[in-house]
Amino acid sequence: MIQCKRAYTSATPEDGRRVLVDRLWPRNCLKEQLQLNAWLPDVGPSAALLKSFKTGELDFAQFTVAYRLELAARPQNWWELLQFAEKGTLTLVFAAKDQQANNAVILAQWLEEELDRYSGSSSPVCYLDDFPDY
Numbered sequence: 001m002i003q004c005k006r007a008y009t010s011a012t013p014e015d016g017r018r019v020l021v022d023r024l025w026p027r028n029c030l031k032e033q034l035q036l037n038a039w040l041p042d043v044g045p046s047a048a049l050l051k052s053f054k055t056g057e058l059d060f061a062q063f064t065v066a067y068r069l070e071l072a073a074r075p076q077n078w079w080e081l082l083q084f085a086e087k088g089t090l091t092l093v094f095a096a097k098d099q100q101a102n103n104a105v106i107l108a109q110w111l112e113e114e115l116d117r118y119s120g121s122s123s124p125v126c127y128l129d130d131f132p133d134y
Contacts, residue, residue, distance in 0.1 A: 016089025026095035
C-alpha cells in the first residue's frame with residue numbers, strides 16, 4: 001500500500017517505511033521529528049517545474065503531465081520505492097500545504113501503476129494448444 005502524508009503530521013506505526021519525496025527539506029522540521037527511513041530528493045520534480053507550478057504558470061493537470069514525463073525519464077530515482085511498496089506500507093512524505101495537488105500524490109499514482117504493470121505474468125499466454133491444426 002502506498003499513502004501520502006504531510007511532513008508536519010506526526011508519524012504513526014501504520015506508516016510503514018517513510019520516505020521524504022521533496023527536493024528541499026521541509027521548513028522547521030527536525031530530522032528526528034520526521035522519523036524517515038529515507039530521503040530521495042531526486043525523485044521530486046525539478047526546481048524549474050516546481051517553480052512553474054508554484055507561480056501559476058502551470059495548473060495541476062499540466063504539472064502532472066510534466067512531472068510524469070520527468071519520472072519516466074529517470075526511473076533510477078524511483079525504482080527503490082517500488083521495492084519498498086512491495087514489502088509493505090510505503091508512506092510518501094511531503095511538505096506541500098495542498099494535500100490533494102502535490103508531487104507526492106502524482107508519485108503515488110505513478111508507483112501504483114508501475115506495480116500493476118510489473119505484477120503481471122512475465123510472458124504472454126501461449127495459445128498454441130487451442131489451435132492444434134496450426
